[in-house]
Amino acid sequence: MLMQDKIQEARDAIASAEKLLVFTGAGISKESGVPTFREAGGLWEKFKAEDFATLEAFKRRPKEVWEWYRFRRNLARKAEPNPAHYAVAKLETLHDDFMVATQNIDNLHQRAGAKKVLELHGNIMRSYCLKCGHKVDESEHKLEGEVPTCPKGDCGGVMRPDVVWFGEFLDPKVLEQSFKFAAECDCCIVIGTSGVVYPAAQIPVLARRNDACIIEINPEPSALTRIADYFLKGKAGEIMPMLVEENPG
């Protein structure tokens, strides 16, 4: 099928969806300048996950791990949402029954205006205390120190980024809500993910099991392409606006 026809059919499927889910990964933020993980030049090529993204690594070298997260947080802060994030936010205004489930921690969906966002892997702008669990949103309150400590009362516990590390469980409430929405949706747009990290990658599979129409946007095939009804090969920032604009072209 011609790309143009595929886009038209995907647009129709999205427009007629009663319950619409958008599942995103690092690729949607690449055009905003936020690096992905598994591509050439991606984060996992330069940094070993076991040195930066596990609780053991944090306990061993909290200063270095914090330094790495501050570096990534600054990248995310400086980045601007791109046309794909805005197109997703626009879809939310067009569909009453809508949800974004994102693996990203960069806050760009929210900054583009999306409100119904399930953060599967946390949010790099937030931190929480290892001792008492107190959460701090650093877009509101800046934590001081190379390894910041809990500002609540006289707790003084060590703060850590509010992100999911390897070997950790996802927030059960967030996961349950995502799985439930996926199992009931009739259309799922999968954007910019390699689809290899579980349990997140189970989300479009559950949608597929409900016979939802699966639309994937990615410049390369992924582990999820086999379940896609429409694989739209290309960059999210270019394809997504075409799926949402009233009069494309």
Ligand code: OAD
């Ligand atoms: P990956 O780095 O594994 O995959 C990024 C995907 O984005 C690839 O399939 C690329 O082909 C695609 N891509 C690149 N440029 C794109 C563009 N302009 N538009 C659309 N797609 C593009 O990132 P994720 O799948 O998000 O987890 O990785 C999943 C999880 O693995 C992350 O959340 C993180 C990581 O370890 C944790 O840290 C827990």
